[in-house]
Amino acid sequence: xxxxxxxxxxxxxxxxxxxxxxxxxxxxxxxxxxxxxxxxxxxxxxxxxxxxxxxxxxxxxxxxxxxxxxxxxxxxxxxxxxxxxxxxxxxxxxxxxxxxxxxxxxxxxxxxxxxxxxxxxxxxxxxxxxxxxxxxxxxxxxxxxxxxxxxxxxxxxxxxxxxxxxxxxxxxxxxxxxxxxxxxxxxxxxxxxxxxxxxxxxxxxxxxxxxxxxxxxxxxxxxxxxxxxxxxxxxxxxxxxxxxxxxxxxxxxxxxxxxxxxxxxxxxxxxxxxxxxxxxxxxxxxxxxxxxxxxxxxxxxxxxxxxxxxxxxxxxx
Numbered sequence: 001x002x003x004x005x006x007x008x009x010x011x012x013x014x015x016x017x018x019x020x021x022x023x024x025x026x027x028x029x030x031x032x033x034x035x036x037x038x039x040x041x042x043x044x045x046x047x048x049x050x051x052x053x054x055x056x057x058x059x060x061x062x063x064x065x066x067x068x069x070x071x072x073x074x075x076x077x078x079x080x081x082x083x084x085x086x087x088x089x090x091x092x093x094x095x096x097x098x099x100x101x102x103x104x105x106x107x108x109x110x111x112x113x114x115x116x117x118x119x120x121x122x123x124x125x126x127x128x129x130x131x132x133x134x135x136x137x138x139x140x141x142x143x144x145x146x147x148x149x150x151x152x153x154x155x156x157x158x159x160x161x162x163x164x165x166x167x168x169x170x171x172x173x174x175x176x177x178x179x180x181x182x183x184x185x186x187x188x189x190x191x192x193x194x195x196x197x198x199x200x201x202x203x204x205x206x207x208x209x210x211x212x213x214x215x216x217x218x219x220x221x222x223x224x225x226x227x228x229x230x231x232x233x234x235x236x237x238x239x240x241x242x243x244x245x246x247x248x249x250x251x252x253x254x255x256x257x258x259x260x261x262x263x264x265x266x267x268x269x270x271x272x273x274x275x276x277x278x279x280x281x282x283x284x285x286x287x288x289x290x291x292x293x294x295x296x297x298x299x300x301x302x303x304x305x306x307x308x309x310x311x312x313x314x315x316x317x
Contacts, residue, residue: 002225004244006252010219013295015259018267021291025266026273030193034073035083037090047146047196048097053086054187055134055175056114056127058315069119078276082114082121089113099144102135126315130175137173150196157188157199166197178316180246182206189265205253205268207246208317210275212308217279219297219304220252221245231309242311281307 018025031039037046060067060082068077076084089096096113107128114121121127142148149169159165167184170176176184186206191197205211215221216231223231223245230237237245253271257264278286285305287293298304 002223002227004221004223004227004248006248006255007219007222010295010297011252011255011259014218014220014292015256017292017295018256018260018262018270022262024291025262025270027266027269028193028273030190033087035080035087036190036194037087043196044145044147045094045097046194047150047191048099049086049090049094050187050190050194051146052097052102052131052134053083054183054190055130055173057082057183057186058317059123059312060121062122062312065122067119067121069116081116081119085114085116099135099138102131103139105131105135123315130173130315133174141172150191153197155198155200157185157201157203165201166199175315179243180207180250180316182208182246182317185268189268192265202254202257202263203265203268204250205257205264205271206317207250207253208272209281209308210272210279211253211268212246212249213281213306214271214275214279215249215252216306216308217285217296217298217304218292220256221248232303232306234307234310236310236312239311239314242309242314245309246317 030036037049057079061078066077067081069081095101105128107124110124110128111121138144153166153169154163156165158167166188167181170184185204188197188203189206192199192203227241253267254264257267278289287299293299
């Protein structure tokens with residue numbers, strides 16, 4: 001029988017580690033102009049940039065095909081390279097991110113923008129579909145204004161029966177239809193950090209591969225039976241299993257936020273950065289640098305040193 005749930009004891013231990021290291025938590029600089037628009041740029045242009053980039057922010061590196069390139073100012077991989085290329089296009093042609101342009105964008109233009117010297121963005125057809133859908137619906141439903149989506153959300157991430165929040169407003173777009181709301185929460189995190197949104201309710205973590213991998217290794221969640229064997233042996237899970245696993249993992253991080261008193265957006269930043277630079281996939285983790293090494297199940301029992309579960313055919317995360 002497959003069992004999955006939260007590991008309360010581990011959540012308590014990780015909570016203590018978080019509270020004991022409040023001043024060393026990693027965070028994203030949302031004004032780093034290598035990746036994001038300048039602080040005082042036109043608000044609608046900035047909103048269009050973030051909504052567009054988050055829409056295609058999924059699975060840019062694939063097994064055996066890293067998304068990696070070195071410019072004069074440094075080397076970039078994964079999401080960093082995606083946003084670096086996005087900002088290069090933004091500075092050269094900000095109208096690229098306008099809803100009208102997006103509604104007519106071609107596969108070749110997506111490839112030209114987000115590929116560089118032999119480093120190619122995977123699934124350009126899928127990302128083109130997502131951008132066309134985004135642009136067309138922004139034009140038809142919101143008069144080409146991303147600002148109007150934010151305003152109609154009334155500073156709510158999730159609404160009520162009488163009033164939609166940001167999550168409900170975004171779900172009309174194919175890029176933001178994930179039941180676990182990874183891209184929605186990532187966008188909400190950016191918009192809040194940049195001062196466009198002041199949510200009255202809590203932002204959840206944006207559950208991606210890094211947060212999933214760390215949840216399994218730390219033991220924030222427990223999984224047993226055939227589902228655990230799939231995770232351990234690298235066997236692809238089903239659509240339903242992927243959703244279930246990520247929902248439970250999101251709940252575990254929410255418990256961390258509640259118990260520690262630390263906002264989920266801050267927890268999201270720290271665990272995402274930890275996953276990219278310390279708790280590495282397919283390489284020896286740098287456990288000596290990790291603030292959770294004294295309570296990590298995988299460090300004590302190597303059988304739990306697994307990667308994230310495999311589910312490739314998705315644009316949700």
